[in-house]
Amino acid sequence: MFKKVAPKNQSSKTKIQRKIPPHYTVTSAQMVLSNKKMQLLISRIKNLVYITDDYWQVLYQPVINNYIEFIQALPAVKYEAFNKHNGFLELGIRRTIDSLVAHRKNNPVKNLKPDEIPASAALLTYAIFTAAFFRGIGQIPAIYWISLCDSNGFHGHRWNPMESNMSAQKGTHYRYTTESINRDILANYTSPILAKNMMPHEGFVWISSDKLLFEAWLAFLQNDVERSGFIAEIILPIEEKILQNPNLESALIATASHDYINHNENQPVDNNDVNFSKQEQTQFTKTNNFSHEIGKTPGIAITSTDISGYSGTAEYGLLFIEWLKNSIEGVSRRTDRLVHFVSDGAAVFHPEVIKSFLTENPRLGNDPQKILKSLQDLGLAKKQTNILHHKVSTVNLGGFNKPQSKTVFILDPTLLTTQNTQSTLQTTNTITAHYPTLTQNLQLNPKK
Numbered sequence: 001m002f003k004k005v006a007p008k009n010q011s012s013k014t015k016i017q018r019k020i021p022p023h024y025t026v027t028s029a030q031m032v033l034s035n036k037k038m039q040l041l042i043s044r045i046k047n048l049v050y051i052t053d054d055y056w057q058v059l060y061q062p063v064i065n066n067y068i069e070f071i072q073a074l075p076a077v078k079y080e081a082f083n084k085h086n087g088f089l090e091l092g093i094r095r096t097i098d099s100l101v102a103h104r105k106n107n108p109v110k111n112l113k114p115d116e117i118p119a120s121a122a123l124l125t126y127a128i129f130t131a132a133f134f135r136g137i138g139q140i141p142a143i144y145w146i147s148l149c150d151s152n153g154f155h156g157h158r159w160n161p162m163e164s165n166m167s168a169q170k171g172t173h174y175r176y177t178t179e180s181i182n183r184d185i186l187a188n189y190t191s192p193i194l195a196k197n198m199m200p201h202e203g204f205v206w207i208s209s210d211k212l213l214f215e216a217w218l219a220f221l222q223n224d225v226e227r228s229g230f231i232a233e234i235i236l237p238i239e240e241k242i243l244q245n246p247n248l249e250s251a252l253i254a255t256a257s258h259d260y261i262n263h264n265e266n267q268p269v270d271n272n273d274v275n276f277s278k279q280e281q282t283q284f285t286k287t288n289n290f291s292h293e294i295g296k297t298p299g300i301a302i303t304s305t306d307i308s309g310y311s312g313t314a315e316y317g318l319l320f321i322e323w324l325k326n327s328i329e330g331v332s333r334r335t336d337r338l339v340h341f342v343s344d345g346a347a348v349f350h351p352e353v354i355k356s357f358l359t360e361n362p363r364l365g366n367d368p369q370k371i372l373k374s375l376q377d378l379g380l381a382k383k384q385t386n387i388l389h390h391k392v393s394t395v396n397l398g399g400f401n402k403p404q405s406k407t408v409f410i411l412d413p414t415l416l417t418t419q420n421t422q423s424t425l426q427t428t429n430t431i432t433a434h435y436p437t438l439t440q441n442l443q444l445n446p447k448k
Contacts, residue, residue: 023153023175026166029065041093048100049125052114059203066198069165077178081246096132098238103128127207131220132235138191142183146176147414154378175414191221317374323357
């Protein structure tokens with residue numbers, strides 16, 4: 001992370017290599033399915049559903065394509081074995097294949113041709129296929145914070161999974177983090193909605209044509225086991241076996257994703273770097289000691305180490321982000337009372353935090369506006385005023401003090417992660433009371 005600079009006059013200086021957390025290329029289904037491993041897996045699904053090519057293209061292929069483009073390479077954080085890069089996709093494919101295998105054991109096609117399969121049997125297969133794929137999909141809008149950004153990791157805005165996939169919201173790259181708070185109820189309610197969004201119209205209407213099947217399908221996606229009937233009886237035991245034996249080969253997307261930027265971490269930075277003394281550089285060194293719950297996510301990570309093409313003040317915002325991560329983790333001065341993660345995931349900090357940053361790093365001057373302008377120009381933070389603010393200590397003690405108008409800055413929380421891990425945001429309900437509707441319609445876009 002640090003690159004030694006030739007000493008002058010016996011003084012030791014260090015150049016800070018400016019970095020922000022890893023971000024990943026938004027991949028298309030075409031790119032992912034060009035991988036031979038994926039082609040074999042999808043071919044196996046096609047053989048198991050046993051349907052004509054015409055119906056496959058209309059009913060099945062759109063589900064696979066939309067699921068891939070929606071889920072990208074996100075980890076399935078609820079499952080330890082699949083809390084890794086591509087984990088959500090791996091679990092979905094494995095669960096679907098094994099559920100269809102179990103279904104075929106109970107309902108063999110015998111000597112029938114694909115166009116001779118009874119409509120009721122074909123519909124049951126389709127319901128199992130979609131239920132296995134979309135199980136747990138509601139966790140994405142419930143606890144994931146995903147920021148879409150450019151190839152350098154800047155100019156981010158939050159992805160709204162209830163609206164469309166990432167590419168439809170002008171996303172070329174993304175980074176993510178998750179909340180540790182339990183939002184299973186929200187996840188259960190939104191799963192059927194997302195499933196409908198990703199299914200072809202003909203497929204959803206087909207399932208809804210059988211009321212008993214439709215009821216069981218909806219109940220299963222909402223994790224209502226009692227009302228899920230035979231769908232849960234097929235899929236849930238399969239999922240349990242998978243979680244006990246997660247032996248599917250990894251990196252389904254990683255091996256298929258070949259069109260991405262790979263910055264060289266040893267690449268020298270430009271001449272506009274700020275030099276720091278040994279004493280000052282200690283504020284930036286121990287970035288990997290996260291105390292948050294951590295899920296490792298190996299895979300294709302694009303780490304920005306070069307900010308060429310941006311204004312000369314861009315580096316100040318990145319240095320502040322690095323310092324802020326260390327402050328939260330106790331590496332440097334604590335800022336616990338000045339930085340909060342609100343319940344919907346945003347990181348909120350007060351202007352006083354920047355004053356602490358400048359006090360500890362006097363070589364950067366004493367102008368907070370320089371730091372704020374850098375953050376806003378890069379699209380990494382947004383100013384919000386007239387926030388009803390309560391003192392945290394008072395609220396936590398159960399008191400009700402008078403709200404005060406407060407100016408805060410909303411920071412993309414995916415920035416507060418280490419280079420090789422994604423931290424889990426620690427949020428509390430008390431913060432929700434402090435900042436009602438704080439991040440509604442939040443767009444972390446650059447100033448125009």
